[in-house]
Amino acid sequence: MSTPSPAVPTLAVFKLASCDGCQLTLLDCEDEFLALAGRVRIAHFPEASSSVDPGPYDLGLVEGSVTTPDDARRIREIRAQCRVLVTIGACATAGGIQALRNFADVEEFRRTVYARPDYIETLATSTPVSAHVDVDFELRGCPIDRGQLLEVLTAFLAGRKPDVPNHSVCFECKRRGTVCVTVAHGTPCLGPVTHAGCGAICPAYGRGCYGCFGPSGSVNLPALIPLLHRDGLDDPATERFLRTFNAAAFDTCDNESGKEVRP
Amino acid sequence: MTHRGSRVLRVGSLARVEGEGALLLRVSGDRVEEVRLRIYEPPRFFEAFLRGRAYTEPPDITARVCGICPVAYQMSACAAIEDACGVTVDRPIQDLRRLLYCGEWIESHALHIYLLHAPDFLGCDSAIDLARAERAAVERGLRLKQAGNALLEVLGGRAIHPVNVRLGGFHRAPAPAELRPLAERLSRAADDARETVRWAAGFDFPEAAVDADLLALGSPGTYAIERGTPTVLRTDGARTAFDTSVFLDHVREEQVPHSTALHSRLDGRRHLTGPLARFAISGSLLSPTALEAAREAGLGDPAAGAVCRNPYRSVLVRAVEVVYAVDEALRLIAAYEPPPRPYVEVPPVAGGGHGATEAPRGLLYHRYRLDGDGTVTDARIVPPTAQNQGAVENDLARIAQAALAGGDPSDEELTRLCERAIRNHDPCISCSAHFLDLTVLRT
Numbered sequence: 001m002s003t004p005s006p007a008v009p010t011l012a013v014f015k016l017a018s019c020d021g022c023q024l025t026l027l028d029c030e031d032e033f034l035a036l037a038g039r040v041r042i043a044h045f046p047e048a049s050s051s052v053d054p055g056p057y058d059l060g061l062v063e064g065s066v067t068t069p070d071d072a073r074r075i076r077e078i079r080a081q082c083r084v085l086v087t088i089g090a091c092a093t094a095g096g097i098q099a100l101r102n103f104a105d106v107e108e109f110r111r112t113v114y115a116r117p118d119y120i121e122t123l124a125t126s127t128p129v130s131a132h133v134d135v136d137f138e139l140r141g142c143p144i145d146r147g148q149l150l151e152v153l154t155a156f157l158a159g160r161k162p163d164v165p166n167h168s169v170c171f172e173c174k175r176r177g178t179v180c181v182t183v184a185h186g187t188p189c190l191g192p193v194t195h196a197g198c199g200a201i202c203p204a205y206g207r208g209c210y211g212c213f214g215p216s217g218s219v220n221l222p223a224l225i226p227l228l229h230r231d232g233l234d235d236p237a238t239e240r241f242l243r244t245f246n247a248a249a250f251d252t253c254d255n256e257s258g259k260e261v262r263p
Numbered sequence: 264m265t266h267r268g269s270r271v272l273r274v275g276s277l278a279r280v281e282g283e284g285a286l287l288l289r290v291s292g293d294r295v296e297e298v299r300l301r302i303y304e305p306p307r308f309f310e311a312f313l314r315g316r317a318y319t320e321p322p323d324i325t326a327r328v329c330g331i332c333p334v335a336y337q338m339s340a341c342a343a344i345e346d347a348c349g350v351t352v353d354r355p356i357q358d359l360r361r362l363l364y365c366g367e368w369i370e371s372h373a374l375h376i377y378l379l380h381a382p383d384f385l386g387c388d389s390a391i392d393l394a395r396a397e398r399a400a401v402e403r404g405l406r407l408k409q410a411g412n413a414l415l416e417v418l419g420g421r422a423i424h425p426v427n428v429r430l431g432g433f434h435r436a437p438a439p440a441e442l443r444p445l446a447e448r449l450s451r452a453a454d455d456a457r458e459t460v461r462w463a464a465g466f467d468f469p470e471a472a473v474d475a476d477l478l479a480l481g482s483p484g485t486y487a488i489e490r491g492t493p494t495v496l497r498t499d500g501a502r503t504a505f506d507t508s509v510f511l512d513h514v515r516e517e518q519v520p521h522s523t524a525l526h527s528r529l530d531g532r533r534h535l536t537g538p539l540a541r542f543a544i545s546g547s548l549l550s551p552t553a554l555e556a557a558r559e560a561g562l563g564d565p566a567a568g569a570v571c572r573n574p575y576r577s578v579l580v581r582a583v584e585v586v587y588a589v590d591e592a593l594r595l596i597a598a599y600e601p602p603p604r605p606y607v608e609v610p611p612v613a614g615g616g617h618g619a620t621e622a623p624r625g626l627l628y629h630r631y632r633l634d635g636d637g638t639v640t641d642a643r644i645v646p647p648t649a650q651n652q653g654a655v656e657n658d659l660a661r662i663a664q665a666a667l668a669g670g671d672p673s674d675e676e677l678t679r680l681c682e683r684a685i686r687n688h689d690p691c692i693s694c695s696a697h698f699l700d701l702t703v704l705r706t
Binding site: 016017018019020021022023024025027028030031033034037042045046047048049050051067068071096097098100101104108122126142143198201202204205206207210212237240244245 | 279305306307308311312316317320323324327328329330331333374378379382388389390391392394398401402405406408409412420421422423424426427429433434435605682
């Protein structure tokens with residue numbers, strides 16, 4: 001893309017199927033928000049401003065997954081308008097919780113929720129943005145972490161790569177000094193296979209990680225699943241545990257054994 | 264030039280609301296013919312995929328309905344499932360839940376007041392725009408919002424989709440030393456909250472009145488937040504209440520004759536939930552500081568049963584609720600002793616249960632059915648924005664009608680006015696779209 005950037009880069013925020021939580025994270029940067037507004041021109045952010053400038057934009061943040069024919073079209077338009085496109089959160093990056101429909105009959109879903117299903121236009125699947133267009137960077141989490149979002153924005157402004165390591169939540173527990181909940185209490189935990197970034201909050205509050213950041217850079221499910229079984233999860237519970245906030249991301253990711261593993 | 268004649272105004276994408284909605288207004292001469300608040304937020308099917316999940320999961324799963332009010336979803340889900348299993352949590356756990364909820368009220372209300380609503384009163388497009396003229400005010404708003412988030416982070420682990428809530432209580436109860444720094448911060452927030460009421464009281468409020476019954480939880484002796492009984496103040500002044508277990512007998516989706524849209528109705532009548540309704544039902548139970556703030560702001564005397572029906576003034580009621588939530592959080596922190604156990608065991612019981620709590624935007628109802636091993640067999644969720652849809656459309660029609668009768672507004676003026684009228688109600692479209700208010704999804 002060769003659109004010349006003006007002196008102040010433009011930022012655009014877009015929303016597909018989602019809960020609004022990831023774009024709210026931008027407004028949750030209370031200490032930095034006004035300073036950020038001085039470094040970029042917020043050209044398109046309907047949740048925060050009724051003034052919307054037309055594209056192209058230098059940086060686009062997309063929240064949400066693609067679940068309707070219209071959004072499948074819209075994401076291509078968005079891509080064409082943004083020099084750099086970053087997905088924010090589990091929906092945009094992995095399909096999100098609404099991707100649970102991917103394992104079910106969407107017709108039945110439609111009838112369950114809606115009295116007049118014929119009014120509802122929806123696709124059979126909820127898919128990540130990367131299934132439709134090229135994405136320059138994917139930020140994980142349900143929701144994303146505020147610190148990581150600021151890192152992505154700062155890196156963009158400085159013209160460098162974001163420093164977002166893809167190691168597991170276990171590293172963050174060690175760094176935080178949290179006693180391992182699996183080793184000490186036999187609590188089922190997805191920390192060993194989950195992408196870091198949240199700061200290992202769940203184990204610090206005495207519960208197992210539930211994988212909302214999706215798979216880390218090296219996932220070894222054949223080693224983890226027996227531990228989950230040992231700690232009381234049967235097969236269906238294991239499957240639910242792995243497939244909640246990031247759909248099938250855990251069982252389709254590259255894993256250390258190199259084999260596809262079904263939970 | 265005159266703007267009379269037939270015209271149709273469309274606002275393709277509403278700004279400064281949570282989620283994606285559009286507005287259609289059909290005008291003929293000086294008469295409003297049709298108003299439609301159309302929600303095009305894609306459906307996400309929560310009620311469908313909750314089926315077959317374990318009964319321990321809805322608090323974490325339903326939080327994802329709304330990033331602005333996840334605690335409300337967690338609290339209503341816990342209340343409904345604990346009801347199904349016949350469990351009542353200990354008083355100290357109830358208090359901790361109320362404390363967490365106060366954090367969400369502070370955060371969500373500060374967001375709406377400063378970032379979404381105030382720009383309308385001050386002729387700005389956004390809080391960034393507003394900060395150019397009133398930087399100190401916007402900084403105060405952000406500070407207040409951050410105080411709410413700090414409370415959520417300490418007690419819940421994080422501000423959006425907190426992780427510490429579980430069925431029966433919390434995974435871990437905080438140590439008193441963790442809460443102490445919050446008290447310091449909240450003392451400052453108390454000043455900011457009072458100042459917010461004074462600031463907002465200086466706005467210019469157009470005349471308007473919501474013509475709808477008001478529905479909020481009522482609870483003896485306290486301003487209801489995390490529990491209570493659905494209570495109605497009708498337009499004729501009659502006050503009634505009904506048990507949460509019969510909520511769906513009272514609040515029903517109905518076909519309205521002039522449109523293909525279904526609207527949520529309370530006993531066949533239009534109703535509104537949210538700050539105006541809470542203030543009307545529980546206003547006399549506000550803290551002394553919040554009562555005083557309400558009087559100073561010109562909201563009348565809540566202790567004497569003052570009711571505010573002007574939707575523009577909802578910004579004042581939200582500001583008063585922030586004063587209250589900060590007071591309440593300080594009171595709960597001062598009285599805090601770690602509970603003997605952070606959660607009560609909740610063994611599964613076959614059957615059904617109901618729960619209702621006061622989300623920042625109004626009454627949020629959940630119902631679940633479980634089988635004997637704790638599998639969810641049915642889920643039903645009625646969020647506040649879906650309930651308010653009829654009242655908001657009616658409000659829009661009346662406000663647009665008054666503008667047409669009183670002058671000759673241009674399309675642009677009329678559109679701006681309608682957008683303001685919608686933002687008065689702080690709609691959360693992300694919430695409403697995923698549930699039963701489907702018929703506004705016309706294509």
